[in-house]
Amino acid sequence: MSASPGPVSEAVRSAAPAAAAPVAASTPPALPMSPESGFVHDRVGIVVRSEGDGLVPVELLVGLALRRNPRRAHLLVSTVLAKHVPTVPGLAVVAGELLGTAADLALAEGDAGARGAELRRLAGEFTRLLAEREAEGEARARLRGDLTALRRELAALRTGHPGVATLGYAETATGLGRLVADALGSWYLHSTRHDPAGAVAFGAFEEAHSHATSHRLLPTDPSRLRVGGTVVLVDDELSTGATVVDTVRDLHARVPQERFVVAALVDLRGDDDRAALDAVARELGTRVDVVALGQGRVELPADVLTVGADVAAGLGEAVPALLRAAAADAVALLDLRDVVAPVRSERFGVDAPAATAAVDVAGVVAAVLEALPTDLRAGARGGDPVVVLGTEEFLSVPLAVAHELDGHLPTRASSTTRSPIAVLDRPDYAVASGVTFRSHDVTLDGPGPRHAYNLSRAGARPRVVVLMPEPGTDPDELVGAGSVTEALREVADHVLVVLLAAADEAPAPAPARPADSLTERSDVQPSPASTAPAAPTGASRPADELPERPERPDLPEPLVGPAFGSYDADDVSWLLTDLGDAQLEAPAHEREATLQGGTANYAESLPIEYQPTPEYQALYEEALARSADRVATAVGVVTDLVLAARDQAPVLVSLARAGTPVGVLMRRWAARVRGVDAPHLTMSIVRGVGLDPVALRWLVAHHDPARVVFVDGWTGKGAITRELTEALARFEETDGVRFGDDLAVLADPGRCASTWGTRDDFLIPSACLNSTVSGLVSRTVYNRRLIGDHDFHGGKFYSELAEADVSRAFVDTVSARFDAVVDEVDRRVAAAATEPDRAAGPTWAGWEAVERISDEQGVHDVNLVKPGVGETTRVLLRRIPWKVLVRADALDEVRHVLLLAEQRGVPVEVVDELPYSCVGLIHPVHTAGATGADGRAVRAEPAPTSSTDGGAR
Numbered sequence: 001m002s003a004s005p006g007p008v009s010e011a012v013r014s015a016a017p018a019a020a021a022p023v024a025a026s027t028p029p030a031l032p033m034s035p036e037s038g039f040v041h042d043r044v045g046i047v048v049r050s051e052g053d054g055l056v057p058v059e060l061l062v063g064l065a066l067r068r069n070p071r072r073a074h075l076l077v078s079t080v081l082a083k084h085v086p087t088v089p090g091l092a093v094v095a096g097e098l099l100g101t102a103a104d105l106a107l108a109e110g111d112a113g114a115r116g117a118e119l120r121r122l123a124g125e126f127t128r129l130l131a132e133r134e135a136e137g138e139a140r141a142r143l144r145g146d147l148t149a150l151r152r153e154l155a156a157l158r159t160g161h162p163g164v165a166t167l168g169y170a171e172t173a174t175g176l177g178r179l180v181a182d183a184l185g186s187w188y189l190h191s192t193r194h195d196p197a198g199a200v201a202f203g204a205f206e207e208a209h210s211h212a213t214s215h216r217l218l219p220t221d222p223s224r225l226r227v228g229g230t231v232v233l234v235d236d237e238l239s240t241g242a243t244v245v246d247t248v249r250d251l252h253a254r255v256p257q258e259r260f261v262v263a264a265l266v267d268l269r270g271d272d273d274r275a276a277l278d279a280v281a282r283e284l285g286t287r288v289d290v291v292a293l294g295q296g297r298v299e300l301p302a303d304v305l306t307v308g309a310d311v312a313a314g315l316g317e318a319v320p321a322l323l324r325a326a327a328a329d330a331v332a333l334l335d336l337r338d339v340v341a342p343v344r345s346e347r348f349g350v351d352a353p354a355a356t357a358a359v360d361v362a363g364v365v366a367a368v369l370e371a372l373p374t375d376l377r378a379g380a381r382g383g384d385p386v387v388v389l390g391t392e393e394f395l396s397v398p399l400a401v402a403h404e405l406d407g408h409l410p411t412r413a414s415s416t417t418r419s420p421i422a423v424l425d426r427p428d429y430a431v432a433s434g435v436t437f438r439s440h441d442v443t444l445d446g447p448g449p450r451h452a453y454n455l456s457r458a459g460a461r462p463r464v465v466v467l468m469p470e471p472g473t474d475p476d477e478l479v480g481a482g483s484v485t486e487a488l489r490e491v492a493d494h495v496l497v498v499l500l501a502a503a504d505e506a507p508a509p510a511p512a513r514p515a516d517s518l519t520e521r522s523d524v525q526p527s528p529a530s531t532a533p534a535a536p537t538g539a540s541r542p543a544d545e546l547p548e549r550p551e552r553p554d555l556p557e558p559l560v561g562p563a564f565g566s567y568d569a570d571d572v573s574w575l576l577t578d579l580g581d582a583q584l585e586a587p588a589h590e591r592e593a594t595l596q597g598g599t600a601n602y603a604e605s606l607p608i609e610y611q612p613t614p615e616y617q618a619l620y621e622e623a624l625a626r627s628a629d630r631v632a633t634a635v636g637v638v639t640d641l642v643l644a645a646r647d648q649a650p651v652l653v654s655l656a657r658a659g660t661p662v663g664v665l666m667r668r669w670a671a672r673v674r675g676v677d678a679p680h681l682t683m684s685i686v687r688g689v690g691l692d693p694v695a696l697r698w699l700v701a702h703h704d705p706a707r708v709v710f711v712d713g714w715t716g717k718g719a720i721t722r723e724l725t726e727a728l729a730r731f732e733e734t735d736g737v738r739f740g741d742d743l744a745v746l747a748d749p750g751r752c753a754s755t756w757g758t759r760d761d762f763l764i765p766s767a768c769l770n771s772t773v774s775g776l777v778s779r780t781v782y783n784r785r786l787i788g789d790h791d792f793h794g795g796k797f798y799s800e801l802a803e804a805d806v807s808r809a810f811v812d813t814v815s816a817r818f819d820a821v822v823d824e825v826d827r828r829v830a831a832a833a834t835e836p837d838r839a840a841g842p843t844w845a846g847w848e849a850v851e852r853i854s855d856e857q858g859v860h861d862v863n864l865v866k867p868g869v870g871e872t873t874r875v876l877l878r879r880i881p882w883k884v885l886v887r888a889d890a891l892d893e894v895r896h897v898l899l900l901a902e903q904r905g906v907p908v909e910v911v912d913e914l915p916y917s918c919v920g921l922i923h924p925v926h927t928a929g930a931t932g933a934d935g936r937a938v939r940a941e942p943a944p945t946s947s948t949d950g951g952a953r
Helices: 005-011 039-044 089-108 112-130 137-157 174-184 242-254 271-284 304-313 352-358 361-371 396-405 484-488 588-597 614-645 659-672 693-702 719-735 799-804 807-815 818-832 836-840 845-856 869-878 895-904
Strands: 047-050 062-066 074-078 165-168 187-190 203-206 214-217 230-238 259-267 287-299 331-335 386-390 411-415 434-438 449-453 464-467 494-499 651-655 680-683 708-714 744-747 755-758 865-867 881-887 908-911 918-922
Touching: 039 062, 039 304, 062 304, 074 230, 074 259, 089 112, 089 137, 089 174, 089 230, 089 259, 089 287, 089 396, 089 411, 112 137, 165 174, 174 187, 174 230, 174 352, 174 396, 187 352, 203 242, 230 242, 242 259, 242 271, 271 287, 271 614, 331 361, 361 396, 361 494, 386 396, 396 411, 396 464, 411 449, 434 484, 449 484, 464 484, 484 494, 614 659, 614 708, 614 744, 614 755, 614 807, 614 818, 614 895, 651 659, 659 680, 659 708, 659 744, 659 807, 659 818, 680 693, 693 719, 708 869, 845 865, 865 869, 869 881, 869 895, 869 918, 881 895
Parallel strands: 165 187, 165 230, 230 259, 259 287, 331 494, 386 411, 386 464, 464 494, 651 680, 651 708, 708 744, 744 755, 881 908
Antiparallel strands: 047 287, 062 074, 203 214, 434 449, 865 918, 881 918
C-alpha cells in the first residue's frame, strides 16, 4: 500500500531534521580494483586473479581486506554485493539477476549454446557498466538507464524454474540469494544464525572459516524441499567449497536431491577443491554443478594466518578524523509498522516472486522521501547523499528500497555485518572505515559486536543513512549508548530508522524423513552388501507434537537387525525403543547451549549425524589396518577375563553405543575362539538418569543377574563407571535385585574399571566414527515425551546412511585377526593373575588428572575436560571444542584427532607431560565461567559442575 502524507507524518517520532551545511565532498572515491596488487598483496603476499572462462573479471568483482579472524586472514570484499561496500543499487541488482540467469541456463540445458552466447554478451555489457560505477550527474543517470535496459534483456533470456528450491547463505548472500530466486521464479529460503522463538531446525551445517560458523535452516514448510528435486545454493564466493560440501551432505541426507546447482559471484577454488566436490557428488549419487560470474584463483603464502594477523593488528578500528558528534535531533524513527504490510522473513521460506510483489517498496520509499531533509527532498543531487543500510541477514528489502529511491536521488545500498575487519583508508585497500555497535537481534550465539563499513572514505561521508533493521525489531534496542544509531550518527549527518512489522510466523520443526522416503528412490537404495532395510516411511513429527506413549505393565521386546540396526540378529539385541518417527537432531551449538545451561539433559536430543569426509574416512581405514591386531588382542584379554569371572557363561550387556561394537566383538571371541555362546544385549545409560530400569527388569526376567557383565568401549575420567555403580544401587533399592557393577572395557586409560583388555590410550578405530560404525543406531534417547514408564530408552536407526556403514566391516576385520593373536592373549591372561595393577583395582588416576588439567587450563569444570583418544574424538565430532592437548610422543597415534582439529579450526597444544595421549576441552562459552567476547577466557574461581554433560566414559 502507498503511504498517505497524513499517516507518514504521524509515523515520524522526531521531526525531520532541517537542512545541514554540506561536509567534505560527498562523492565516493574509487575502490581498489586490482587485488593482484595493493596493500594486502604487498604486505601479506595474497594474490587474487582471474583465470578460466569467467563471465566478468574477478578483479572488477572483489577487492581485498584483512579479517580479524584466526581462521582466515583475508576477506574478499565484493564490489557488487551491497554488503561491506555501499554500492550503486542497480549494479547489485543486475549482478544478482545475471547470476540467476546463469543458473537458469545451467538448469535448462536444452539450448544453452545460443542462449549461452547471449549471456556472455550481456555479461560483457555488465562489465562495461561495472567500470563506470563511480559516475555522477548525467553519467549516473545514463548508468541507471543502461542497467534497466540490461535487466530487460536478461529477463527475456530466462525461462524460469518454479519447481526448484533456492537457498542463500547467511549472512552475506541472503540478498543475493533472493535475487537469484526471483530470477528463477523459485521458492526461496536462506540459512540463519538468528534464534526465533519456537523455531526448531530442519538442518544445519558449518562454515569453518567464518566469524560465526554455524548455520541453521528453519523452513515452516519443509515439504518445499522435495525428494528427487533440485536445490540452487547461492553464495557470494567459493574459496574452497567446504561449506557447500557440508550443505550438500546435510541436505541430501535429509531430503535426497537429484541435483544441486551452486551459484556464486566468484569461484576461486583450486583443483583439489573442485575434485573434492565432484567426489562428494559421486559418493551421494547426485549431481552438483557450479556457475559463477568470475572465475580465478587465490594464492596464499604458507604463513598467511600469522602474517595477516600481525598486519591487521597494526591497523586501526576507524578513521578518527571522520568521527564527530551530530546534532541532538540527528536520529529519527520512521514507524511504518501500521502503514506498510508486515514482511515475512525469508529464513522461514517464501515464494520469491510473490513475496517480492507483496512488499510495498513504493510505500516505504514515499515515506522515506517525505522524512528526508528538505534540500534532499527538493531534488538536490551531486554525489551520493543517501545510503540505505540493511542489517545482517535482512538485505533484500533494503536493496529494493535503495534501488527505488535511487530513481529519485543518488543512493547507495549496504548492510551491517558480524565480520570484524581491519580498516585502512587508502586507495588500494577495500575497507576504509568502520563503526562498531552492540547487536540488536536475538541470535544463537548471544549478543556481540556488529559493524558497518565504508560509510566514509577519503574525507567523504553520507548526508543520510536510512537504517532498515529486521522487521519486528524492538525500537528501544536501536537507540542509546552503544547502539547502532549512536554509531551511525558519528559518520552521517542524519540517521533515519525505518521500522517495519514482521509477519506472524509459526516456525515448525521439520520432518526427519520426507513422506516419499529416501529408501523409496531406486537410485539411492542401500548397497546390496548391507542388510539394513528401509526405515518406516511417512513424515515424522517433532518430539513435542507426538502423543504420549501409553504406559503398559508388560515388558517390551528387544529390537534386532535387519529391522533395527545393521548388525546381524545373532550379534546383538537392542534393548531400545525405535524412535525413527521423531525429529530429535539439533546442531551442536544448540545442544551445547542447553547442556551447559542446565536446561536439558544431553539425552533429550541427538547430535546431527554427519558423514565423514573422504580424507577422514581414509584415516579411519588406515587406523583400522594399523590397530586391528591391537584391538583383537584387547578383545581377547577382556573376554577371557569375563568368561573366567562368570563361570564361562556370561551375559554380555554393552552400554550403547560406544560399548556395542565391543560387545559384538566379545561375543564373537567367546563363540569362535572359546566355543561359548554368550548372549549379547545392548542397553542405554544416561548421565544424570542412570541405567534404563525397564531394560534391567527385562534382564531380570530373562537372565540370571549374577551372569550379567556390563561392557563399554573405554574409560576417560570414570563418569560412566560411577553412574553404573549408582544406578545399580538404586535399582537394588527399588526392585530388590543386585547386579554386579564390575564394568568390563576394552581400554581403561582412566584407571577406573575392574576388568580391561589394555590400559593403553590408543586409537580404537570405532571411536573415529558415529553411527556408521555402531550399527547405524543413534546415541540413546531419554525424552519423557517419547518414553513411557514401561518403555525402553529410545534410539534411531539411520538406514539412510547404509552406503556409508562400516559397522560389520569393522567387527569382521578385527574378528579376522583372532587366530593370529590367540597366543598373545593367552600369555597376557596368564600374567593377569599376578599383575599389581589388576590386584590394586581402580585407582581413579584419570579423575585426578582431569581435575588437575581443569585447573591448569582455567576451565574449573571437569565436565568440560574429556580425556583420552575416544573422548577427544567425540568432542571434535559432537560438541563445541575449545582446544586439544596432545602428548608429544602420541602425535602419530592421534592423526585423526589432528585432522579433525584442523578441519574445525581448533587449536592444538603439544604437551610433554600428559597421562593420556590427548585431551579435548569443550568450549566454555556457554558456562558461568566464560568471559570475554569470544568466550575463550575463563574466570579464576571454580564454576559449579553440571550433571547434564553427555557421553563421558
